[in-house]
Amino acid sequence: MARLRIKDHIRESRTFNERAAIALALMIIMILIILARLVYLQIISHEHFSTLAEDNRVSIVPIPPTRGLIYDRNGIILAQNLPAFSLEIVPERVSDMDQTIAAIGEIIEISDDHLKRFNKQLKQKSAFRSIPLRTHLNDVEVARFAANRHRFPGVEIEARLVRDYPYSHLTAHVIGYVGRINVKELKRIDTANYSATHHIGKLGIEKFYEDSLHGTVGFKNIETNVVGRTIRTLERTPPIPGSDLHLTLDIQLQQIADKALGKHRGAAIAIDPRNGEVLAMVSKPSYDPNPFVVGISSKSYRALQSNIDKPLFNRALRGQYPPGSTIKPFVGLAGLENNIITTDKRTFCQGWFSLKGDDHKYRDWKKRGHGTTNLEKAIIESCDVYFYDMSLHLGIDAMSDYLSHFGLGKKTGIDLPGELAGILPSSHWKRQKKGLPWYTGETLISGIGQGYNLTTPLQLASATATLASRGLHSRPHLVKTLGSSLNSELAPVTFDQDDRHNIATGEHWEYMIEAMVKTVHSIHGTARSISKSVSFKIAGKTGTAQVFGIKQDEQYVKEDIAERLRDHALFIAFAPADKPEIAIAVIVENGGSGGSVAAPMARKIIDQYMASKPSL
Amino acid sequence: MMKTHNKEYTQWGERRQSRMFTRGLHLDIPLLLGIIILSAVGLAILYSASGQNDAIITRQLTRLALAFTVMFIVAQIPPHHIQFWAPWAFSGGLILLAAVLLVGEEGKGAQRWLDLGLFRFQPSEVMKLAVPVMVAWYLADNPIPPTFKNIFIACLLIIVPVFLIAKQPDLGTSILIASSGVFVLLLSGIRGKHVAVFMALIATCAPLLWFNLHAYQKTRVMTFLNPENDPLGAGYHIIQSKIAIGSGGTYGKGWLNGTQSHLEFLPERTTDFIFSVFSEEFGFIGIVCLLALYLFIVVRGLYIATQAQSTFSRLLGGSLILTFFVYTFVNIGMVSGLLPVVGLPLPLISYGGTSMVTMMAGFGVLMSIHTHRRLLSN
Numbered sequence: 001m002a003r004l005r006i007k008d009h010i011r012e013s014r015t016f017n018e019r020a021a022i023a024l025a026l027m028i029i030m031i032l033i034i035l036a037r038l039v040y041l042q043i044i045s046h047e048h049f050s051t052l053a054e055d056n057r058v059s060i061v062p063i064p065p066t067r068g069l070i071y072d073r074n075g076i077i078l079a080q081n082l083p084a085f086s087l088e089i090v091p092e093r094v095s096d097m098d099q100t101i102a103a104i105g106e107i108i109e110i111s112d113d114h115l116k117r118f119n120k121q122l123k124q125k126s127a128f129r130s131i132p133l134r135t136h137l138n139d140v141e142v143a144r145f146a147a148n149r150h151r152f153p154g155v156e157i158e159a160r161l162v163r164d165y166p167y168s169h170l171t172a173h174v175i176g177y178v179g180r181i182n183v184k185e186l187k188r189i190d191t192a193n194y195s196a197t198h199h200i201g202k203l204g205i206e207k208f209y210e211d212s213l214h215g216t217v218g219f220k221n222i223e224t225n226v227v228g229r230t231i232r233t234l235e236r237t238p239p240i241p242g243s244d245l246h247l248t249l250d251i252q253l254q255q256i257a258d259k260a261l262g263k264h265r266g267a268a269i270a271i272d273p274r275n276g277e278v279l280a281m282v283s284k285p286s287y288d289p290n291p292f293v294v295g296i297s298s299k300s301y302r303a304l305q306s307n308i309d310k311p312l313f314n315r316a317l318r319g320q321y322p323p324g325s326t327i328k329p330f331v332g333l334a335g336l337e338n339n340i341i342t343t344d345k346r347t348f349c350q351g352w353f354s355l356k357g358d359d360h361k362y363r364d365w366k367k368r369g370h371g372t373t374n375l376e377k378a379i380i381e382s383c384d385v386y387f388y389d390m391s392l393h394l395g396i397d398a399m400s401d402y403l404s405h406f407g408l409g410k411k412t413g414i415d416l417p418g419e420l421a422g423i424l425p426s427s428h429w430k431r432q433k434k435g436l437p438w439y440t441g442e443t444l445i446s447g448i449g450q451g452y453n454l455t456t457p458l459q460l461a462s463a464t465a466t467l468a469s470r471g472l473h474s475r476p477h478l479v480k481t482l483g484s485s486l487n488s489e490l491a492p493v494t495f496d497q498d499d500r501h502n503i504a505t506g507e508h509w510e511y512m513i514e515a516m517v518k519t520v521h522s523i524h525g526t527a528r529s530i531s532k533s534v535s536f537k538i539a540g541k542t543g544t545a546q547v548f549g550i551k552q553d554e555q556y557v558k559e560d561i562a563e564r565l566r567d568h569a570l571f572i573a574f575a576p577a578d579k580p581e582i583a584i585a586v587i588v589e590n591g592g593s594g595g596s597v598a599a600p601m602a603r604k605i606i607d608q609y610m611a612s613k614p615s616l
Numbered sequence: 617m618m619k620t621h622n623k624e625y626t627q628w629g630e631r632r633q634s635r636m637f638t639r640g641l642h643l644d645i646p647l648l649l650g651i652i653i654l655s656a657v658g659l660a661i662l663y664s665a666s667g668q669n670d671a672i673i674t675r676q677l678t679r680l681a682l683a684f685t686v687m688f689i690v691a692q693i694p695p696h697h698i699q700f701w702a703p704w705a706f707s708g709g710l711i712l713l714a715a716v717l718l719v720g721e722e723g724k725g726a727q728r729w730l731d732l733g734l735f736r737f738q739p740s741e742v743m744k745l746a747v748p749v750m751v752a753w754y755l756a757d758n759p760i761p762p763t764f765k766n767i768f769i770a771c772l773l774i775i776v777p778v779f780l781i782a783k784q785p786d787l788g789t790s791i792l793i794a795s796s797g798v799f800v801l802l803l804s805g806i807r808g809k810h811v812a813v814f815m816a817l818i819a820t821c822a823p824l825l826w827f828n829l830h831a832y833q834k835t836r837v838m839t840f841l842n843p844e845n846d847p848l849g850a851g852y853h854i855i856q857s858k859i860a861i862g863s864g865g866t867y868g869k870g871w872l873n874g875t876q877s878h879l880e881f882l883p884e885r886t887t888d889f890i891f892s893v894f895s896e897e898f899g900f901i902g903i904v905c906l907l908a909l910y911l912f913i914v915v916r917g918l919y920i921a922t923q924a925q926s927t928f929s930r931l932l933g934g935s936l937i938l939t940f941f942v943y944t945f946v947n948i949g950m951v952s953g954l955l956p957v958v959g960l961p962l963p964l965i966s967y968g969g970t971s972m973v974t975m976m977a978g979f980g981v982l983m984s985i986h987t988h989r990r991l992l993s994n
Contacts, residue, residue, distance in 0.1 A: 012760045016930050020918050023803070023938055027914060030945050037952050041862040042900045049862025053798075057875045225879040395935035414666055422914065 058234065059224045064196035065215030066161065068242030070175060070205060072251040073279075073480060078171050079206070081161040084294075085137040087145065089118075095152025100152060101133070107148055109140045110134055119481035128229050130156065136294075163199060163293045165252060170258055171288040171316045174249060174416070174478060176204020193217050196239075199293065205245065205478060207417050212482055215242035237432045244483040246490065248277035256608040258281040260601035265569075266588040267315040267457035270605055273465035273574060273583045276474025276495060279415070280605060281458075283315040290377045320454040321587055324543030325382045325526075325594070326572045327403070327449030329467060329512050331356035332375050334402035336508045341375060343511055349373050349385035355392070355440060362388050362444050365544070379515035382526050382542060384448050391447025396438055399446065400426035405503045406463035408455055408471065414476045415495075422459050425452035450546060461585035462574055468539070468574035468583045470509040471501030513539050517577045526595040527571065530603040537577035538606060542594030543570030566590040571598035575606045582609045642691040642987040644920065650913040651687075651964065651979060655680055657906065658890075658965035660796045664872045665885045665893040666967070672886065676967055683976035690980025694988045695929045698981065702746075702753035706773070711744040712739035714782040740789045741974045745981070747777055747793050748935040751800040756928035761805035770801055770867075771814070787829075788958035796943050799935040804927075832851045853889070856882050857951045861895040868899030879893040888959055891951045917979075920986040929985040936978040943975075 043050065070079035087108065094100050101118075104110065114134050123130045134153075137145070140155055149155075163178045165171060178199040181189070185200050194200070196217050198507040201207035218239030223231040256605045257268045257280040273552070285302055289299075304312055317573055351369035352361040364370065365386040370377065371475040378386035391399060404410065409424025423429070427438035445451040455463075458476060466473045481490040504512070516539035519525040526542040545568040569591030574583040582604045591597035659676060666672040751770050758766050766886055774797035782790040802811070826834070860876035869875065874896035876882045885893050895903055917937030924930040940963055947962040949955035961968050963975050 012805065012927050013922075013930070015761065015932065016927075017922050019803045019805060021936060023799075023934070024915065024918055027911075027938075027941050027945075030941075033910060033954070034907065034945065034948050034952070035904070037949075037954050038861065038895070038900055038903055041858060041952060042865050042895065042903075045862050046865040049859050050865065052859045053863035053876055053881075056856075056880055056881045157873050223875075223879070223883075231879065435633060 029555060042309055057223055058221050059076070059168075061220050061222055062196035063218035063220060063236075063239045064198075065217055065239035066165065066241040067178070067199075068209075068213040068215065068244045068483075070245045070247065072247050072249050072254075074250065075246070075253075075276075076251050077177055078167055078251065080164050080166065081437060082164040082244075083159040084135070085142050085437040086132045086135040086158050086160070086161040087137060088130040088132045088156050088158045089129060090130045090154045090156070091125075092151075093124060097122075100155065100458065104133070104145075104152065107144050108134060108137065109451055112439070112609050124496055126229070130158070132158070138521070139206065146316065165289050167254075168288045168290060170251070170254055170282075171249075172204075172286045172289045173316060174204055174208040174247075174254075174281050175289070177202055177292045178206050179292050180295065184504045202292070204416055205247070205419070206371065209245055209479065210417050213242040213245065216240040245479050246481045246483060247478050248279065249281065250279050250609075253280040253605060253608055254282060256280075257601075257605050258284070258286075260604040261586075261588070264588045264591060264597075265315070266308055266586065266591065266598075267319055268586045268601060269316055269457050269461035269584065270609065271461050271465045271476050271583045272581045273468040273472065273586065274476070276462075276465065276476045276497065277480065278476050278478050279582065279609065281316050281478070283313070283317075283319070283457075285309050285311040287311040300316065314418065315587070315589075316457045317414070317416060318456065320420055320422050320456055321439055321570070321589075322451075322453050322545040323408075323449035324545035324570050325384075325449060325456045325458060326460060326541050326543035326570045326585075327408075327447075327453065327455075328379055328387055329516055329541050330403055330406050330408070330463065331387060331391065331394075331399060331447050331449075332379060332515075333504050333508060333512055334399050335394055336375070336511075337402065337504055338398050340393045341390055343375055343508075346372050346374050347378075347386045347389045349383050350384070353385045353388040353444070355444075355568070358441070360441065362441070367427065376511070376515040377524075379512070379541065380518045380522055380525050382519075387447040388444040391443050392440065394443075394447070396443045396446055397426050397428070399443070400424055400429070401505070405473075406458060406466050406502055408463060410459075410478050412458055412462045413491075413495075414458060415478050419458065420456055422456050423452055423454040449543060457585050457587045458589070460570070461583060464572040464574055464585055465580075465583035466500065467512070468580035470506070471499065471503055472511075473498040473500045513577055516541055516573075520599075522574070527599040528575075529596060530599045534603075536610065538573055538575040538603070539577040539580075540571060540573035540599060540602065543572070543594075544568070547572060547590065566592050568596040569594045571595070571602050573599070573602045573606065581613070582606060621711040641688075642983055643688070643795065644916070644983045644986045647913065647916045647920070647983060647986075650909060650916060651976075654909055654913065654964045657909070660734060660871065661890060661894045661897070661965060662886060664874065664897060665890055667878060668872070668984050672967060679968075679972055683973045687980035687983070690977045691983040691987065693930070693980075695924075695926065695981075695985050698749060698932070698984070699753055699756070699926075700927045701728075702749045705742070706750035706777075708776060709739060709742045710780070712742065713777060715739070715827045717780065717783060726753040738970050740784070740786060740793070741970050742776045742825050743781065743793055744789070744939075744971075744974050745936075745977060747774060748796040748800050748932055748939070751797045752931035752935065754930050755800060755804045755931060756926065760927060761807055762801070764810065767801060767806060767810055767814070770797070774798065788960040790910050791958065792939060792942060792946075792960070796935050796939040799938045802930045803921075803931050803934040804936075853883050853957060854953055857889050858953050860889075860892040861896055861952055864899045866898040866900045868895070868897050868902055886946065887961055888957075888966065890966050891948050891949050891962050894965070895952075910941070910944050913937075916945055917982055922980050923989070924985050925989050933982050933985045936981060940975065940978065983989060 001598070059558045067081055069077060072078055091097065101110065101115070110133060118131055118133050125131055130456045136159070145157060165175060165177065179202045180198060181194065181200045189200065193214070193216060197214065201210040201213065206213065216239060219237045220233050221235040222233050225231060253270060257270065261268055261282055261284045265284055267283045268280065269278065271278055291300060336343070347366055349370040350362050351367050354361055365382065369379050369385065370383040371381045373386045375386070377383065403424055409422055411419050411421045430436055430438050442451050446453055462476050473587045475495040481492050483490045517537050519539045519542070520527045520538045521531045522528065527540045530538065547565055547567055567590070569588040571594045572584065574580040584605055586601045587597040588598050588601070631763055658674060662676055663673055671748070721961065739874045750773050754770055754773060755762050755766065762770065774794055777788045778794045781793060856876060860874065860882050863876065874893055877885045877893040882889055882892055894906065914937055917940065918934065921930050921933035921937060924933050943960060946955055947960050950957050961971055964972065
């Protein structure tokens, strides 16, 4: 038995040793498996996991750039960034929230709405993130809180910049406004650069120069822990502020133009004919752009939209009006240059004109007629019959070709979004748009700026500037220089100019301008009302655009027609006539007569300009 | 030349002397050294993982002191005493397990604790030792290699406590205890065909086991198979752990510089996932050293088992050291995404008390086996 045990013992020991050796081999294999796994994780995939660990650790927080400011040509600020204050609470730093809020309520008004919003966020957000309790604190509230600040640990006043337009209505149609970025804009913009920006230019200069005004976003890399608490800032790339814009606009002239239009609906534009700089651009009525920045209430917005006077409508850019008689100087030049007429050519005006074989009477505005009329008289007294006759011989396509030299029927290319092109009709145009042939009668009314003709006030002003400068066609523009807040250098913005002085002979230019001077300064001139006590010569042309068709043999009686069906009053002018510095177009909706309503407005603008000549 | 020889002789003599001394204390110096180094590394990494929390280090030190004391006491008990008490310890453990299921304390959704007034106590920890002791006792009492009948009875001895622990539920511990019993069987020289039969049996039982798993256990297994399915829920642990390990790279981010752990992305970083913290801070090189240390302890333990003088000691010693390895392997496997998350600590490094004491008691048994050899062969 004992022997057997011993033998067993040796055998058992050997068996055990074999098994132990197998176990050791297996364990070494398992260790190698672990090592293989770790080689995979730590060496082969190291970069991948490093990136993930960095992503865990580091959050990139964008810092918004400060939006560029907008100044008028004399350095007066038109769009600025003002701090808006909000009261924010960091929950983890407040020991007794209810008591704190109650105590704040004693010095600053907190509505139930604010409280509800606050409590909702209190439940959702981490305790170390600040939650706004009240927004849009006024200066008094800020001061009152500041004085009591020591009583409220964990409660802070946060300032954030909000766009502000100090001239409100006066610049709304030029500068536009910024508003919250919407879904459509989100698709268009560089989302990285806008990652900290909430607002974007929606209209006007703010929209057109968005890229320059916005600037470049900055970043800071912050180390955060698993719940997002900031541990430290690792790196900071400061944002580059947007460029400041210096406009060609003269806010004083803008004010005068605005006042001149008064309660009328309409537009007035003043352009420097030497370079296309827009000195004033008014569209009335206007609106206050500031509520749009913080988010206008739907009620206020509806009120603006449904207003019959359409204050949101930019008449200067998008209003398309028949140019009426203001087109005559251009059509006159077309006749001269196409050798249809000479300066000596006379036509007898009996108060109406008719085509052969047609008893339709094309009326003159003066029922009794102007008698024997040459081109100069036809401009001064705005004789329609002379132009009916001339247009008939000129033909619509020659007229259309010539007028296009003045930019009619085309967008001016001003640095504002949303401009409309108007209509410069031709037989080709009519065939394309309407699928109909051109009728001769339509040529006649086109020659006096009626019919299909439509121009925007801006186009009219630009055409006037081209005429004033004897053919220098400058693209109208609003921005003079781009500056930056980083250095004091100003980069001028250049716009193309096209010298078209050869579209008319020097003789013809002077002849036409002289006729326009006489329109203002002679006893029969339709704009003679504005010639009083003026030390320089103004060249002008009145216009009246029909809103309401007058039937044959019917007399237009202003008083009988409802105000909104009255004619639009137009006036184009430039001064001084020999060396023009300002070219103006004024349109007064339903103003009635160009000479008595629109021309005095232009005079006020010219007077202001001449009284305080802006530096170039 | 002579001088060196003399010197070597003196050194040899000194070493013999110190060996005799530690033998008197029933301590095995290589094993003890390995354990101490591992514990020290554990303390260092725990200091980092806990965010330099002195209180946690103090508590862990207290536990280590207790664990070393237990190891020392157990080492004084001769193996044949352990053998004698085996059935009693096993039966007592079973009763305690049954008690846990009936009147146990609940913690983290599982009933594992027994409140003994003074302290709370996990009977499954007793079974970690009692099961291999019992199976070794049973097999050593019978001719080796065991017959089919003996194997069957040994299996019953394993399955009953494992079932009770799995019921608590504590999947990790029950698997470990099952493997500690199975190791005894395998080391006993069980024949290849028997192994095959039992493997087949386990394979057929596996689907049954799956349907008896708790929902959260199933989730864990599913999560293991595809952690990216649920990156913020069940998969979060394993994803963050892989990020920690992978971002450590070859050389690691340096002690106290692990971002995954210090910024709290890594969950359970002082306990089950402490290996991830180690990997992040010490990199692949550090892991190779750590694994070498574990391997050293395992080899030493296995060597002690082969040198044991009785079947019981051999089987018990072998099983204990293999279980220690399985602990390590399962923990590292789970945090590196090789195995499902079953909730096992990394031996001697993870923060936590009970399992450490049991582990050290196991080392005490190994030391006892080695130092209580009769010096006949000498």
